Amino acid sequence: MWGERTLTHHELAAGAAARAALLAELLPRGAEPHLGILLDNIPDYPLWISAAALAGAAVAGINPTRRGPELARDIAHTDCAVLITETAHLPLLAGLELSVPPERILVVDDPGHPGLLTPYADARPDALTARPTPDSHLLLYFTSGSTGTPKAALCTQGRLAAAGHSLVRHFDVRRDDVHYLCMPMFHGNAVIAGWAPALAGGAAVALRRRFSASAFLPDVRRYGATYFTYVGRAVHYLLATPPAPDDRDHRLRTGFGTEAGTVDAARFADRFGVRLVEGYGSSEGGAALQRTPDTPPGAIGRPAPGDDLAVVDPETGTELPPARLDASGRLLNGEQAIGELVNRGRSSFEGYWRNPEATAARTRGRASGQVGAGWYWTGDLFFRDADGFFHFAGRTDDRLRVDSENLAAAMIENILARYAPATGAAVYAVPDPVAGDQVMAALAMRDGVPFDPDDFAVFLAAQPDLGTKMAPRFVRTVPALPVTATNKVHRVALRREGFRCPGPVWWAPPREPGGAGLPSAEVSGPYRLFTEEDRAALLARYGEHDRAHLLDR
Numbered sequence: 001m002w003g004e005r006t007l008t009h010h011e012l013a014a015g016a017a018a019r020a021a022l023l024a025e026l027l028p029r030g031a032e033p034h035l036g037i038l039l040d041n042i043p044d045y046p047l048w049i050s051a052a053a054l055a056g057a058a059v060a061g062i063n064p065t066r067r068g069p070e071l072a073r074d075i076a077h078t079d080c081a082v083l084i085t086e087t088a089h090l091p092l093l094a095g096l097e098l099s100v101p102p103e104r105i106l107v108v109d110d111p112g113h114p115g116l117l118t119p120y121a122d123a124r125p126d127a128l129t130a131r132p133t134p135d136s137h138l139l140l141y142f143t144s145g146s147t148g149t150p151k152a153a154l155c156t157q158g159r160l161a162a163a164g165h166s167l168v169r170h171f172d173v174r175r176d177d178v179h180y181l182c183m184p185m186f187h188g189n190a191v192i193a194g195w196a197p198a199l200a201g202g203a204a205v206a207l208r209r210r211f212s213a214s215a216f217l218p219d220v221r222r223y224g225a226t227y228f229t230y231v232g233r234a235v236h237y238l239l240a241t242p243p244a245p246d247d248r249d250h251r252l253r254t255g256f257g258t259e260a261g262t263v264d265a266a267r268f269a270d271r272f273g274v275r276l277v278e279g280y281g282s283s284e285g286g287a288a289l290q291r292t293p294d295t296p297p298g299a300i301g302r303p304a305p306g307d308d309l310a311v312v313d314p315e316t317g318t319e320l321p322p323a324r325l326d327a328s329g330r331l332l333n334g335e336q337a338i339g340e341l342v343n344r345g346r347s348s349f350e351g352y353w354r355n356p357e358a359t360a361a362r363t364r365g366r367a368s369g370q371v372g373a374g375w376y377w378t379g380d381l382f383f384r385d386a387d388g389f390f391h392f393a394g395r396t397d398d399r400l401r402v403d404s405e406n407l408a409a410a411m412i413e414n415i416l417a418r419y420a421p422a423t424g425a426a427v428y429a430v431p432d433p434v435a436g437d438q439v440m441a442a443l444a445m446r447d448g449v450p451f452d453p454d455d456f457a458v459f460l461a462a463q464p465d466l467g468t469k470m471a472p473r474f475v476r477t478v479p480a481l482p483v484t485a486t487n488k489v490h491r492v493a494l495r496r497e498g499f500r501c502p503g504p505v506w507w508a509p510p511r512e513p514g515g516a517g518l519p520s521a522e523v524s525g526p527y528r529l530f531t532e533e534d535r536a537a538l539l540a541r542y543g544e545h546d547r548a549h550l551l552d553r
Contacts, residue, residue, distance in 0.1 A: 022120050156350060179203055180220060211237075230257035286347045314339060393411050400436075400437045402470075413427045453475070476505045
C-alpha cells in the first residue's frame with residue numbers, strides 16, 4: 001500500500017518477474033549483476049528488490065542525501081551496471097561523471113518507463129532462466145555513512161530470508177498484519193527488519209515516501225498498521241508532536257528498532273500504548289541479541305542459543321567483568337564494565353564489497369594469530385549485567401577518553417535525557433589541550449525554554465550515576481539535534497564544530513590544577529559563558545603542550 005495505490009501479492013510477484021526479465025536484457029555480458037536504487041520509499045523499491053532476487057542480481061541502496069563526487073563514488077564502488085531512479089532525484093545526478101551510461105539509467109516515473117516493461121508483461125517467476133541460491137548476493141548496504149567513506153556490507157538471499165523468518169517467529173507475524181515502512185529502504189533497517197518479515201509471514205506492507213512525524217499516526221490509522229521499525233531519533237520526533245486525546249486510537253502493537261533509549265521507550269508506551277522492542281543486529285549480520293520476556297528495562301537482550309557473545313577490552317580482547325547496577329538499574333562501574341561487543345562463535349558476516357581491509361578489520365585478520373582473530377568485532381560498546389543481559393552503551397567511535405578513563409557518549413546521553421527542560425541531548429568529544437578529550441553536550445531545549453546554567457548544574461549534581469568525569473565541560477544549545485539520513489545523531493558534524501560553533505557556549509572552568517600542574521578533569525560547575533578571552537587564556541596557560549593548537553582550530 002502506498003497512498004491510493006495497492007498491489008496484491010500476485011501483482012508484486014508479476015511486476016517483479018517483468019522487471020527481472022528486463023534486467024536480464026539490460027545487464028551487460030560479463031558485468032557484475034548489480035543495480036543501484038536511488039529512490040524514496042515508493043512501490044518501485046520493493047518491486048526492484050524482488051526483481052533482483054529473481055534475476056540473481058544484487059541491489060545497492062543509494063543514499064539520496066549524498067552529494068556530488070561522493071554519490072558518484074557510491075554508484076561506482078558497488079559496480080552498478082544499471083541505476084533505478086525517479087525524476088525528483090535527477091538533479092542529484094546532473095553534472096556527475098557516472099559509471100552507468102545514460103541508456104541504463106531508468107527513471108520509474110518517466111512517461112516512457114511502462115513501455116520498457118510491456119514486452120515482459122507475461123514473464124513468470126518460475127520461468128526465468130536465472131537460478132539464484134541462498135549464497136547469491138542480494139543487498140549491498142552502505143554502513144558508517146556519517147564517519148568517513150561508507151562501506152558496502154554484503155547480504156545474501158539466504159541471510160535475508162533467515163532474518164525474515166526469525167522475526168516472523170519472534171513477533172508472531174500474521175497475514176492480517178501490516179508493516180509500516182517509514183525508515184528509508186536504502187538502509188538495512190527497513191528491508192531486513194520491516195520488509196523481510198512481512199514477505200516471510202505473508203503480511204502487508206505500507207510505504208511512506210519519507211519519514212514524517214506529523215503524518216505517522218494518520219498513516220498508521222489509514223493503513224491499519226500493526227508494526228513499524230525505527231532507528232535513531234525517530235521515536236523522539238514522534239514524542240515531540242502535540243499530544244491528542246486519540247493518541248491510542250490505532251491497531252499498532254509493536255515498534256522494533258534501535259537507539260530509542262529507555263526514557264523515550266517508556267514515554268512512547270505510556271502515550272501511544274505501543275511497546276517498543278529495542279533489538280540489536282548490525283546490517284553486516286555479525287552479531288545479534290534477542291529480547292526475551294524477562295529482559296529488564298534498559299537491556300537489549302541475550303545472545304541466541306549457541307551464540308558466544310562477550311564484552312571485551314578493545315585493545316587486549318580480555319573479557320570484562322559484569323556491570324554492577326543499583327536498585328534503579330543505574331550503572332555503577334562503567335569504567336570497568338563497558339567494552340566492545342564481539343562474537344566469538346559463528347557469524348553470518350559476509351564481508352564488505354571490494355573492501356578486504358575493512359573486512360579484515362571486522363575479524364582482526366582470521367589468520368593473524370592475535371587475540372580476537374576470527375571474532376566478529378561489532379564496533380559497538382556494551383556492558384553485561386550479572387544475569388547475562390547485554391546493555392547498549394554507544395559506538396566505539398563515540399568513546400571519549402577523559403583523564404585516562406574511557407567513557408561512552410550514549411551512557412552520558414541517557415543521563416541527560418532526564419533533564420526535563422531539554423527535548424534531546426547529544427554528547428561528543430572535544431580536544432583536551434593536554435591529552436585525550438573533554439566532554440561537550442548539545443541540548444535541544446523545549447520551545448520557549450531558555451537554558452539556565454545554574455539549573456543544569458543542580459540537575460547534574462543530583463544524578464547518582466553521573467561519574468566524576470562524565471559531566472559536560474562545555475554545553476551548547478541547538479534548535480534541533482543534527483541527524484544523518486537515517487535519523488541518527490550526527491555527532492561528526494557536532495565534533496567538527498567543537499566549542500567554536502554558532503551561538504553561545506557555556507562551560508565549567510577547570511578547578512585549580514593538581515600536583516602535575518594540569519586541570520582537574522572533574523566538572524562541578526558553576527557554568528558560565530565561554531568567551532574568546534577564556535579561549536585565549538587556555539592557549540596561554542597550556543601553549544607549551546603539543547595539543548594546545550587544537551584550542552585554536
